[in-house]
Amino acid sequence: MSVQERKQRExxxxxxxxxxxxxxxxxxxxxxxVTTRRLAERIEYSQPVLYSHFRGKREIIGAxxxxxxxxxxxxxRAATRDAAEPRDGxxxxxxxxxxxxxxxxxxxxxxxGVxxxxxxxxRDGAGAQGWGGSRAEGGSxxxxxxxxxxxxxxxxxxxxxxxxxxxxxxxxxxxxxxxxAPLKDAFAxxxxxxxxxxxxxxxxxxxxxxxxxxxxxLATLTREGRLPPADAERRTELLVDRLAAF
Amino acid sequence: MSVQERKQRExxxxxxxxxxxxxxxxxxxxxxxVTTRRLAERIEYSQPVLYSHFRGKREIIGAxxxxxxxxxxxxxRAATRDAAEPRDGxxxxxxxxxxxxxxxxxxxxxxxGVxxxxxxxxRDGAGAQGWGGSRAEGGSxxxxxxxxxxxxxxxxxxxxxxxxxxxxxxxxxxxxxxxxAPLKDAFAxxxxxxxxxxxxxxxxxxxxxxxxxxxxxLATLTREGRLPPADAERRTELLVDRLAAF
DNA sequence: TCGATTGTCTAGCGGTGCTAGCATCGAGTC
DNA sequence: GACTCGATGCTAGCACCGCTAGACAATCGA
Numbered sequence: 001m002s003v004q005e006r007k008q009r010e011x012x013x014x015x016x017x018x019x020x021x022x023x024x025x026x027x028x029x030x031x032x033x034v035t036t037r038r039l040a041e042r043i044e045y046s047q048p049v050l051y052s053h054f055r056g057k058r059e060i061i062g063a064x065x066x067x068x069x070x071x072x073x074x075x076x077r078a079a080t081r082d083a084a085e086p087r088d089g090x091x092x093x094x095x096x097x098x099x100x101x102x103x104x105x106x107x108x109x110x111x112x113g114v115x116x117x118x119x120x121x122x123r124d125g126a127g128a129q130g131w132g133g134s135r136a137e138g139g140s141x142x143x144x145x146x147x148x149x150x151x152x153x154x155x156x157x158x159x160x161x162x163x164x165x166x167x168x169x170x171x172x173x174x175x176x177x178x179x180x181a182p183l184k185d186a187f188a189x190x191x192x193x194x195x196x197x198x199x200x201x202x203x204x205x206x207x208x209x210x211x212x213x214x215x216x217x218l219a220t221l222t223r224e225g226r227l228p229p230a231d232a233e234r235r236t237e238l239l240v241d242r243l244a245a246f
Numbered sequence: 247m248s249v250q251e252r253k254q255r256e257x258x259x260x261x262x263x264x265x266x267x268x269x270x271x272x273x274x275x276x277x278x279x280v281t282t283r284r285l286a287e288r289i290e291y292s293q294p295v296l297y298s299h300f301r302g303k304r305e306i307i308g309a310x311x312x313x314x315x316x317x318x319x320x321x322x323r324a325a326t327r328d329a330a331e332p333r334d335g336x337x338x339x340x341x342x343x344x345x346x347x348x349x350x351x352x353x354x355x356x357x358x359g360v361x362x363x364x365x366x367x368x369r370d371g372a373g374a375q376g377w378g379g380s381r382a383e384g385g386s387x388x389x390x391x392x393x394x395x396x397x398x399x400x401x402x403x404x405x406x407x408x409x410x411x412x413x414x415x416x417x418x419x420x421x422x423x424x425x426x427a428p429l430k431d432a433f434a435x436x437x438x439x440x441x442x443x444x445x446x447x448x449x450x451x452x453x454x455x456x457x458x459x460x461x462x463x464l465a466t467l468t469r470e471g472r473l474p475p476a477d478a479e480r481r482t483e484l485l486v487d488r489l490a491a492f
Numbered sequence: 493t494c495g496a497t498t499g500t501c502t503a504g505c506g507g508t509g510c511t512a513g514c515a516t517c518g519a520g521t522c
Numbered sequence: 523g524a525c526t527c528g529a530t531g532c533t534a535g536c537a538c539c540g541c542t543a544g545a546c547a548a549t550c551g552a
């Protein structure tokens with residue numbers, strides 16, 4: 001059976017090569033330059049080989065998107081962990097890698113069963129607005145700012161991957177039960193930090209969606225030159241200050 | 247000279263026909279379906295005729311975008327006017343059509359010389375946060391909510407036009423001195439309402455950019471099914487409540 | 493060793509945006 | 523009214539696209 005195993009391994013290697021090559025080509029020359037012919041040439045196989053791994057170009061984009069989602073989740077967690085460690089050290093309980101199954105929870109229909117249990121993000125500080133003014137908790141602000149910066153930084157440094165995730169059609173399901181795990185986990189990474197600052201009576205997932213959408217708008221419009229590049233940092237600060245309830 | 251005039255007129259008519267046909271086709275079947283062959287067939291001319299009017303498909307998209315920008319500006323102004331008429335009737339002094347020259351002003355580099363003179367949007371109420379708590383002025387909240395809804399409604403009802411403006415490359419300059427007048431005017435329409443609620447010490451244009459970006463994120467992610475469609479209205483309300491300084 | 497299976501390739505389909513070069517038409521001139 | 527001649531719109535075709543049918547070679551099990 002060793003022969004079959006070797007073949008499977010080689011096949012998996014080639015699949016990874018396809019995805020990596022597509023990603024690199026897209027990042028260097030844009031997704032328009034990622035044609036099946038060029039991609040086949042780069043991996044030194046003929047075009048039909050691509051179709052033995054993926055249904056078509058769309059699925060290749062989807063594969064790049066999943067890879068990117070895992071990296072984005074890691075980048076967000078790393079940034080928020082570094083930003084300001086909680087009193088009890090250890091970083092905010094975010095052991096879960098991109099891989100954990102993510103069982104059924106909540107069921108509110110938003111991204112469906114993603115991340116920590118409903119409201120868990122509220123455990124620590126937060127809820128200022130309603131009954132206390134700005135009650136210290138500078139840690140939250142620092143984490144949220146770090147989150148926003150990390151997201152925008154990821155988008156700017158990996159434009160093609162970002163497009164594969166959030167602008168192009170990679171055939172992936174979003175905000176549904178059958179959403180692929182890496183996407184759910186990326187949303188969970190958002191939720192872990194933003195749950196703290198959703199504010200009273202605001203569903204953490206709903207708040208996270210709004211925050212994410214705003215960042216997405218900033219990321220895309222800035223990159224395409226539809227917003228003046230100079231003020232990007234000021235826009236980010238304004239967004240964080242206003243949107244989050246510290 | 248009447249013959250030349252007639253020819254010019256016919257040529258302008260045909261150009262309008264091209265743009266209208268492209269728009270209709272895009273709105274019905276998506277921009278992918280707008281090919282030069284199909285477009286030529288619909289207007290009952292051959293392909294090269296298109297290229298005597300436009301440099302290429304990109305410019306046709308740009309033409310649709312400009313048309314859409316004028317309509318968007320009108321829709322935003324109509325919605326905010328209807329939302330809550332000011333004490334002195336008449337609607338807020340927004341006579342200017344999409345056509346006025348818009349001379350050099352401000353020079354801050356954001357969309358460059360757009361709309362009313364710097365800070366004009368602050369003339370009426372506003373500035374609550376800093377020195378008065380929620381000092382009535384429910385009119386502002388109503389107008390901002392109406393603005394947001396009108397924008398998202400426009401995006402949902404005219405997806406192809408919206409894409410031409412803000413997602414596809416129509417070869418138009420944004421946020422620059424040479425930005426086409428209709429785009430500047432659409433931004434001005436935003437500014438007229440949002441200037442009121444930028445908050446103290448926040449540049450109205452910067453605030454408008456952030457608000458617009460957030461709406462853009464909501465519009466695109468919702469339409470592509472990346473945000474659960476059911477909660478769209480709640481997201482809009484949350485965004486308005488948090489971002490604006492009433 | 494032989495047939496079957498698996499894997500990969502060549503060649504080609506119908507489509508894309510765009511353009512070179514030719515034919516025709518009609519306005520201005522005699 | 524006949525005749526240039528430039529403007530105008532056409533046919534045909536380029537290089538490329540995503541994708542696939544079918545021929546062919548390599549490998550496997552009997």
